[in-house]
C-alpha cells in the first residue's frame with residue numbers, strides 16, 4: 001500500500017478542468033451546488049488563464065483566482081492549480097515575436113490558438129517561470145491547493161521548433177553529447193551522401209529537405225526537442241517548489257503518436273498524471289484505454305496515478321465524434337481506477353458555449369444538469385466515494401511489453417523497408433491478445449530491470465542500445481522468457497546497424513540471424529505450416545541454435561522459419577518473423593504464457609475485463625463487463641459498490657462493473 005497520492009485528499013479524486021473565467025455570478029453559485037451533487041472533490045483551475053492572472057507583462061491581478069479558490073475551498077473542493085503557460089497571452093506574442101514557433105516546413109505558427117512559445121526561447125521560459133513563481137508564492141501553501149499541474153500536455157501541439165534560437169540551442173546540445181565534430185560525424189554517418197561537417201556552426205536543424213534527411217540527425221533533433229521541453233517543465237517546477245510543498249505534476253499523453261520520452265520525465269514528477277481520450281469509432285476503444293492506463297502506471301513505477309483528463313461523452317476533434325453510450329463513462333472511469341488511477345478527472349466541468357471546444361462534452365453539458373450525462377456523472381461520483389479502501393493499492397503484472405519512445409521516433413522516419421512496419425500496431429496486437437486473456441501487463445524500458453516478470457515481449461523493438469540488448473540477454477540467461485517479433489534490435493542508439501547479420505545485438509540470445517527482409521504486398525497474406533496466417537512482413541531467417549516451431553508455407557519466405565525458440569542460459573527466447581492474424585497470435589501467446597508460467601483468466605468470458613489491485617491483506621477484484629451479455633464469476637468477499645456480501649459467485653450484468661474485496665491471495 002502506498003500513502004495518499006495527493007496529501008489531504010482521502011477519497012478517489014473526482015472532478016475536472018474548471019474554467020469559470022467570465023461566467024456570471026449565478027452560474028458560479030450553481031457550479032458549487034452541482035459539484036456538491038456530483039461528489040466533486042478536485043478541480044483543475046487556470047490551465048489557460050495567463051491573461052487573467054498577468055493582464056500586462058509583470059502586472060498581476062489575482063482577484064479572479066482568489067475568488068475562485070476561496071469559493072472552491074468553502075465548497076470543500078480541492079484545487080489542482082495549473083500554470084497557464086500553454087496559452088501565452090496576446091501581449092506576450094506582440095512583445096516577443098521571436099518566441100513564436102517555426103515548424104519543420106518553415107512556417108511560423110500563428111498565435112490565435114494555444115500551444116507554447118519556442119521551447120528554447122529564454123524569453124518564453126523566463127515568462128513561464130515568472131508566472132509559475134507568482135502563482136506559487138501566492139497559493140503555494142493555500143489549504144485548498146492539493147496539487148500543481150504544470151503547463152498542459154507538453155509536446156502537444158508543438159513538439160519541436162526549428163527557429164534560429166532552437167538551432168543555436170541544438171548546437172549547444174550536440175557539443176555536450178558528442179564533444180567533437182569528428183565524433184558527431186561518426187555518429188551521424190555523415191560520410192554517406194557527403195554530409196560531413198567541419199564546424200559546429202555548419203549544423204542546422206533538420207528542416208524539410210529535398211529528400212530523406214540524415215536519420216541520426218533527425219533522431220537527435222527529437223531527443224534534443226524532448227530535452228528542451230523537459231527543461232521547460234523543470235524550470236516551472238523548480239519555481240513552484242521554491243514556494244510550495246504540494247506535489248507537482250504535468251499531464252502526459254502516454255499513448256499519443258509522438259510522445260516525449262516520458263521515461264526521462266517520470267523521475268522529475270512528484271506523481272504521474274495522464275490524459276486519455278477514446279478513439280470513439282474503435283469498437284475496442286476500451287482496450288486502448290487499458291493499454292494507456294497500464295503504460296501510465298508503468299511510468300509511475302507501479303504506484304497509483306492521476307487520470308487528469310478524459311471525456312464524459314464526445315470530444316470534438318476526431319473525424320466523427322461519437323457520443324459515449326449510456327454507462328460507458330462509468331465503465332471508462334472505473335477501468336482507469338482498476339488499473340491504478342487514484343483520481344479520475346474530466347475535461348471539463350462545464351461546457352463553454354463559445355470557442356474551439358464548444359462541441360466537446362463536459363460533466364455539465366450545454367443542455368445543463370437535467371441530462372443523462374450529468375446524472376451518470378453524479379452516479380459515478382457516488383460510486384467513487386465508496387472506493388476509499390482502494391486508495392494506495394497496487395496492480396501487479398507478470399508480463400512486460402517493451403516501450404521506448406526513441407525507438408518509435410526512429411522507426412517513424414522515412415525510407416523504411418515497408419510502410420506497413422507499424423510498431424504501435426504490433427504492440428497493440430500483442431497487448432490485445434493478452435487483454436483477451438485478462439493477463440495484466442506492465443510496460444518497461446528496454447534497459448530497465450526486468451526482474452520479477454515471467455515474460456517480456458519486444459514487439460518491433462527496432463532501436464536497442466547496447467545496454468538494452470545486454471539487459472535482454474541477461475534477463476533470458478538468468479531464467480527469463482522473452483518473445484521478440486520481427487524488426488527488433490536492428491539499429492543501435494546512433495541508428496546504425498551493428499556489424500554482421502541482423503538482428504545485430506539479439507543474434508546470440510535468439511540463436512538465429514535474419515539474412516534478408518521480405519516485406520509483403522498490401523493486403524497479401526502468407527500461410528504458416530501450423531495453419532496460421534501472417535501479413536505485412538516475412539523474412540529470410542537462418543537458424544543457429546534456435547529450434548523452428550513453425551514455417552512459412554507460402555510467400556517469399558516459403559519453407560523458412562516463421563516462429564522459433566531458443567534455450568539460452570536458464571531461459572528461453574521466442575522469435576516471430578511475421579505479423580500474425582489475431583487467432584495465430586492468440587495461439588502462440590497461449591503456449592508462450594503457459595511455458596512462462598503466467599496465469600491467464602480466460603474463464604471470465606469474452607469482453608469481461610478482470611484486474612486486481614492489492615492492498616494491505618486485501619485484493620480488490622474489478623470486473624468490467626464490456627459485452628452485451630451478463631456474466632457470472634466466482635468470488636468470495638464483499639461487493640464494494642453495493643456493500644453486499646458475495647459468497648461463491650457474482651453476476652456482472654452486461655455493461656456494468658462489480659468490485660469485490662477479498663482476502664488477499666497468497
Ligand code: GAL
Pocket residue numbers: 152153275277309311315316347357360
Ligand atoms: C486535451 C486538452 C484539453 C482539451 C481536451 C479536449 O488534449 O488538454 O485542454 O482540449 O484535450 O479533448
